[in-house]
Amino acid sequence: MHAVASEEIAVSRIAAAIGEAARARILYCLLDGHARTGTELAIVAEVTPSTASVHLNKLRQERLIQVQAQGRHRYYSLGGPRVARALEGLSVLAGGTHKAFVPSAPARLRTARSCYDHMAGALAVELHDRFLALRWIKAEPGRNNHAYDVTVMGAQAFAALGVDVDAARSMRRRFAYGCLDWSERRPHLGGALGAAFLSLSLKKRWVDRDLDSRALSVTALGRREMGARFGAEL
Amino acid sequence: MHAVASEEIAVSRIAAAIGEAARARILYCLLDGHARTGTELAIVAEVTPSTASVHLNKLRQERLIQVQAQGRHRYYSLGGPRVARALEGLSVLAGGTHKAFVPSAPARLRTARSCYDHMAGALAVELHDRFLALRWIKAEPGRNNHAYDVTVMGAQAFAALGVDVDAARSMRRRFAYGCLDWSERRPHLGGALGAAFLSLSLKKRWVDRDLDSRALSVTALGRREMGARFGAEL
DNA sequence: CCGACACTTCGCTTATGGTCAAACTATGCA
DNA sequence: TGCATAGTTTGACCATAAGCGAAGTGTCGG
Numbered sequence: 430m431h432a433v434a435s436e437e438i439a440v441s442r443i444a445a446a447i448g449e450a451a452r453a454r455i456l457y458c459l460l461d462g463h464a465r466t467g468t469e470l471a472i473v474a475e476v477t478p479s480t481a482s483v484h485l486n487k488l489r490q491e492r493l494i495q496v497q498a499q500g501r502h503r504y505y506s507l508g509g510p511r512v513a514r515a516l517e518g519l520s521v522l523a524g525g526t527h528k529a530f531v532p533s534a535p536a537r538l539r540t541a542r543s544c545y546d547h548m549a550g551a552l553a554v555e556l557h558d559r560f561l562a563l564r565w566i567k568a569e570p571g572r573n574n575h576a577y578d579v580t581v582m583g584a585q586a587f588a589a590l591g592v593d594v595d596a597a598r599s600m601r602r603r604f605a606y607g608c609l610d611w612s613e614r615r616p617h618l619g620g621a622l623g624a625a626f627l628s629l630s631l632k633k634r635w636v637d638r639d640l641d642s643r644a645l646s647v648t649a650l651g652r653r654e655m656g657a658r659f660g661a662e663l
Numbered sequence: 664m665h666a667v668a669s670e671e672i673a674v675s676r677i678a679a680a681i682g683e684a685a686r687a688r689i690l691y692c693l694l695d696g697h698a699r700t701g702t703e704l705a706i707v708a709e710v711t712p713s714t715a716s717v718h719l720n721k722l723r724q725e726r727l728i729q730v731q732a733q734g735r736h737r738y739y740s741l742g743g744p745r746v747a748r749a750l751e752g753l754s755v756l757a758g759g760t761h762k763a764f765v766p767s768a769p770a771r772l773r774t775a776r777s778c779y780d781h782m783a784g785a786l787a788v789e790l791h792d793r794f795l796a797l798r799w800i801k802a803e804p805g806r807n808n809h810a811y812d813v814t815v816m817g818a819q820a821f822a823a824l825g826v827d828v829d830a831a832r833s834m835r836r837r838f839a840y841g842c843l844d845w846s847e848r849r850p851h852l853g854g855a856l857g858a859a860f861l862s863l864s865l866k867k868r869w870v871d872r873d874l875d876s877r878a879l880s881v882t883a884l885g886r887r888e889m890g891a892r893f894g895a896e897l
Numbered sequence: 898c899c900g901a902c903a904c905t906t907c908g909c910t911t912a913t914g915g916t917c918a919a920a921c922t923a924t925g926c927a
Numbered sequence: 928t929g930c931a932t933a934g935t936t937t938g939a940c941c942a943t944a945a946g947c948g949a950a951g952t953g954t955c956g957g
Contacts, residue, residue, distance in 0.1 A: 438687070439757035440681070440691070440754055441681065442682070443756050444682035444687065444753055445682025446682070447674070447682065448682040453671045453672070453674050457671045457674070466903080468903065478905090480945070482906085483905090500903095501902070501954045511752075511756055514752050515753050517752070518752035519678055519752070522677050522726070523673035563797065701935090712935090713917065715934095717916090735923070735925060735932070735933055735934080737933080
């Protein structure tokens with residue numbers, strides 16, 4: 430009983446946070462999964478940056494959004510899939526026919542590229558999301574910045590592909606983490622594991638390196654194989 | 664763009680309607696499906712009848728509740744399952760931290776049960792979520808109620824388990840849809856496919872039927888197998 | 898070190914909206 | 928008809944919070 434009552438007030442706090450036009454605009458803007466800066470969100474919210482700052486603080490306080498500082502920018506993104514789910518539930522009530530997050534495939538692939546020694550761009554973001562959904566990787570509970578670990582299931586799967594997870598883990602560098610993508614503004618897989626995966630993808634000719642740039646192109650083989658193995662929609 | 668903007672304000676109006684402590688108490692009281700009178704709701708909302716009347720009007724205006732006059736009483740009830748679903752989404756957010764930090768959950772398994780001919784309860788909801796994440800099933804784009812289809816990848820996977828997807832599809836009944844779970848208030852897999860999966864789970868002894876009730880119990884084998892195959896956290 | 902930029906904090910004004918008591922309407926019972 | 932109960936409407940009061948501009952903090956680039 431007591432727990433129920435406290436949950437009610439928690440819900441009302443959260444709903445009140447959503448229930449303000451400027452904040453709703455911010456949340457629905459972030460619903461595409463892309464991170465944005467405070468000034469960008471001020472524009473979509475149609476308020477001044479100072480007002481937006483207050484709103485963003487409130488949303489963060491209710492764990493509806495999270496912030497990641499990078500240089501002098503602060504990138505805001507949705508608090509997680511649960512937040513998206515809750516917003517969708519409200520959308521259904523609002524009578525809105527909800528658009529089913531359908532990115533056009535060829536456009537996404539054009540932005541595949543390498544970031545130091547691992548993949549970046551839309552392809553990398555998609556793979557990152559699929560690895561998470563398949564539970565091959567998992568966010569580390571420790572609040573250190575966006576670290577991942579490989580699950581037991583994932584270790585077998587990566588090994589079957591030909592990725593030496595143990596070797597990657599024993600390196601002195603960071604093992605695996607969510608690296609924020611500049612173009613997509615969503616995380617992709619970085620660290621030793623990300624590097625090992627890129628090297629494997631090149632070896633298997635799933636992707637090819639451009640000769641004079643960091644651009645990567647997905648081969649027909651790669652499209653087929655990655656689609657079948659990860660369910661990646663390429 | 665314009666449609667998106669109008670949806671945002673509709674959502675913020677609805678969220679604002681929920682985002683008030685007294686109204687949230689009313690809605691959560693009605694979540695059990697029972698209709699109640701205005702005075703009863705005034706008591707649970709901890710306000711005077713006059714204040715409650717204003718709140719009830721507002722909730723009705725946003726279609727969150729409906730009223731049914733009967734003599735000199737007016738019975739208020741939730742606006743429908745969609746409202747329950749939206750409230751559930753917000754509850755998940757409110758209790759999200761609590762839920763995230765309880766990984767091993769024998770308590771969750773206790774709520775496994777059958778619903779007509781398919782699984783329901785926490786186990787079924789978890790499996791439903793995993794099937795979606797693994798992209799074995801996919802929401803039908805058509806706006807008909809929560810229909811699912813099996814993906815190419817999913818068809819292979821279900822066949823490998825021993826589920827005859829084609830047979831399920833050719834039945835005269837509904838193939839697959841998200842059935843709203845009243846205890847979990849989240850969807851689980853219903854329809855011919857859900858029935859086929861339950862029958863398979865019983866055959867493989869992943870779950871056992873209680874003799875005199877609709878309760879299901881997950882066997883040690885089922886815990887192991889479903890964890891390994893679907894990544895379900897049981 | 899400085900200026901440009903991104904963002905936050907503060908003080909103030911304004912407006913929205915929750916609250917109640919009192920008055921009002923409507924129904925049922927005798 | 929008259930009274931009691933259920934519920935709504937209205938008006939006044941007050942608290943909360945959204946809004947902005949100005950001033951402050953912090954970070955990058957020269």
